[in-house]
């Protein structure tokens with residue numbers, strides 16, 4: 479486990495996501511859904527769309543490129559059983575969001 483501080487909780491509006499670079503060239507999409515935080519690999523496994531820019535609704539993020547939906551808690555794709563995105567554990571300490579990258 480290697481939790482690193484990625485953001486502060488007030489940097490991500492409720493029911494939205496943001497993209498953070500966690501190491502050179504490696505990006506994580508961090509989401510605030512109903513006050514709970516989730517982290518997925520930012521790169522959509524379909525064709526590489528930026529998941530951190532997608533709409534967050536009903537426990538899923540919709541990829542902004544073609545609309546495939548991914549479960550925030552598991553990374554599983556709702557539209558295709560073949561697709562899954564890496565999911566990372568998240569810890570909130572005080573106002574800091576730490577992600578196990």
Ligand code: FES
Nearest residue numbers: 522525527541544
């Ligand atoms: S690139 Fe994400 S759905 Fe196509």
